[in-house]
Amino acid sequence: MSPSVAPKADAAQLIETIYAVAARPERWEEIIAAVGAAPQAGPEADAALANLRGLEDDAPSGGKPDLGVILLSPAGGVVGWNSAGEAVFRDRLGVVESRGLRFFNPSNHEALAHARARLADSRASQVIVKFVQAEDDDPHFAYMAPLSATPAQMIIDIPGADRASAALIFPAVETTDHLWRTIRESFGLTPAETRLAARLKDGLTLKESAEDLNVSLNTVRNQLRAVFEKMGLNRQSELVRALAQLSALSSSLQSAAPATVAATEAGALASAPPVLTHRLPDGRALAYRAYGDSAGRACMMVHQGLGSSLLPRGTDQLARDLGLYIICAERPGTGRSDPRQEPSFAAIAEDLVGLTDALGLDRVRIAAFMNGAAFALAYANALGPRAGRLLLASARPTGAEPETEGDRSHPIILLRRRMARSAWAVGPLYALLRRRLSLRQVETMVRTAASAPSDGAYLRSHPDVTTYIYDYMSEALSRGSKGAARELVLCANTPRLDLPRLSASVSVWYGADDPGGSPERMLAWLGRPCAEVRVVQGVGHYLAHKHWPDILAWLAADEVG
Template identity: 55%
Template sequence: MTATPQGKANISLVVEALYAVAAEPDRWDQLVEALGGASADGAAQADGAARIAGTVPERADPAAATQAGVVLIGPSGGAIAWNAGGAAAFQQRLGLVEARGLRFFNPANHEALDAARRRLRETAGGQVIVKFTQADDEAPHFAYVIPARALPTALAADLPPLGELGEGVVAVLFPAVETTDRLWATMRDSFGLTPAETRVAARLKDGLTLKEAADDLAISVNTVRNQLRAVFDKMGLNRQSKLVRALTQLGSLSDAFGQEAPAAAISATERGALATAPPIRFFQLSDGRRLAWRDYGDPQGRPVLVFHQGLGCSVLPRGSDVLARDLGLRLIAPERPGAGRSDPRSNFSVQGVGRDMAELAGGLGLGRVRIAAFMSGAAFALMAAAELGAGVDRVLLASVRPSGQMVETEHDAGHPGVLFRRRILRNAWLADTLFALMRMQLNRRGIERFVRAAASAPSDAAYLAAHPGVMDFIVDYIGESLAVTHRGIADEVRCAARSPDLDLSGLSAPISVWHGADDAMTSVDQVKAWLGGRAAETRVFAGTGHFLPHKHWPEVLGWLAEE
């Protein structure tokens, strides 16, 4: 799997391409072409990835979806009781109901629910509307959050007696899909709809077309369109069908209680991960350098060391703090030397970085830890695990990028992101210049083009299209990784190009490998070969490529929380 070292690309072409990137960063594809140099040698790697089916949560009885669903949440965030409708509505659309809490498929939903509970406490309000994001088609799903003691008697069947519930227990009410019209006052208050916008939404919910709504209201179709656009913006929707679905869901519960909602609804979102992340912390190593790190989840929870990808930092997907806390995890997310806010390392090596991370774990008194690593963070995670030895319980490697140069094949031609990695490793002498330019000329347009090119597998492109908030996360993530210097990523490229042998003699923890079946960068067979047969478990995700760590982030944390 390791390529024979090849000659450097034509220097004049590369310099010309670097100037093009400096002038306009989103022209990076010119650099990829210039880095091509000599044609790759060697036969194409066989595409023989074994597809291992993951466990699929058992679905609740579909018939129960016709009932209004209720899930009771205790003060600590755990689900303490639920009825059949609650289990059905949640499991068919949003995630898993567990005794220790709700495990949403989309971790941003954890943050939205946590914000709703906090608003109830702070305002002593009667109810809060929350817009959750669903698992499959990403259509929104609305629910009410109310104090459990305010739950109407008609909805309390099959639940513990309300009078016996302690303080701080809230009820999450998932509507049955049936129609009623008594929700407009709550809609106006929660989403800030004007009376005119409310009238338009009501007509569309009743099945009228835009023209029919305009005729009924005696206004122009253009006015209806403008009002509908305002409704979409305020409710976080983008299609008329989703609006009708949301109003139908809310309508099925609006008669259950006659209280007014707070002034604004809470929506789950993946945007703003950097702004809502825990504060950056610093740990001073024995040689005087500082490692930057963030602390997510339960401070007393099971400790996990999280190793970011190459062009990465300590910012985790939005909702991770609440999800980790609910699962009893403490996520320690350090930034490698020269990345984010961490000081560079003069003698950068996989072994040296592994020792830094082991020193961090010891200095924080973490005790026995678990390790999760993504993409090119895998090599550093393995070395840290070897340094910590018996102090590591288990290791998860997702979307692994093996160190060392790899043969460029015909298959790579359709994947610009793959070509970029192959060629920059082959010409690692350019890493300093390239990433210095990237840092100086960093802009959203250039990052977006780079990311979309990396999403060359159809499943990746579809995931980005369905999750626009992920792009915001990546833009923040890359910007933060280059906030101080480009040294970290440049050092990692040069280190990977040297194809260092990993001394894993001290590693005793079992290694689990998760890989996307559509991952164009590496196959799972190449990953297993790089690990030298050390993988104790391999799981391949169908319909998943480059974005496996983000797409399956809640499953990653669920796996790390397992006993």
């Protein structure tokens, strides 16, 4: 269905389309037409939402992800656990005792010992353990990781962490993500076998996988038999189930990835600083990363919508070289930050000011991207004279903007325009995105977003950027989709910002080929002059990716006047 051809104009049609895309993600562009025909908020929309089932966030809103954690001593004894860890273990495998884990199935003791030995002998930051459940032969999988490679937020409240050397981590829910590097290291899968497993997890049949991999059906059958043998499985359904169990942990464990820096954007996650947590006065956690030299010039990076604190590869070292101390916080309800019940620009700015004060930062330079622009302006307004220069790159004004004829050749822009008009649909759409998020799906969307020829050329020469985008989207949605959805609704419902204390000099950068914004529209929305307007040739809305070193150099440059 073409995005420009509208289906029947009612809310129920949009919900039906969401279900159809949930089953077949490759049809995602049908959402654009369905949102375009959907009504604005009203009784019909409320009735449609009331009938929506099965796309709610798996993780509860607020609180930590419900992952089961059991802490082990160097000798293998149990020194601590959380309630989810005890419950998931007792439900499936055995009993948690102070002297160790007592399995219902004795073969699991051998599996655990083998995993401990493999972890000690390898360079992997985690290994996967296959346990056999109590009542049948169905497998259950868990991660084992050294305590030093386990994210601090997982163990901070567990007594006994000071005596532990490793953590056993059990999935509590099924999500969509993967950690293929660990699967290969744990079970010895070849790259070809891993690629096949990834496609089967994404819902492809054996025949479709063979076509996608450009090999014969007989070849993938042989590869599947090898996967079964190595992972101790018997059926394809068991493989998909096992991969779903393992996937449930990947977002939470990503900060524990091996410290291997690849020479591409795909290495951003592995080389990123750890995620830190600031406790706000009301008890909520505000997650952030700190890049560069803590004695350097203070900067606040404000990520775009559906973004996290993950910045491009090399940011930490480049910031050190330039004498910068860059903080990037994850806004309420995204990434690892706890949500606010009723988010507002002023309230979110207050959170960022609290973090700024806690870190002892005085004058702060700010850079923001796309939908993060309005949040950066609100933060600069709250800081008042403490805010230094402010850069808005590829900025998107708040409020609903009318569709133009030119938008029809840019599907992602068209979708954003229509979502802003029918904001009630943002929640289920983001829940759908989170449920079906995979590298394959992100590749499709990123290619579609590169509707300007210069952006398409950039992605073809830098295909690893897609992996980076997938990683920060995975982080953004790791706790749920509600925070990101509420943020987009807030932007759609706020035509303008009141910025009486904004004193920072503002610079505006746009790619010359950006189909979603322009300096003229931004300046009209902002309603005040800017210190600098820069139009960069040969790029569209991937400006920040292509010119990341230039952005950091701008932050490091001396202020004029």
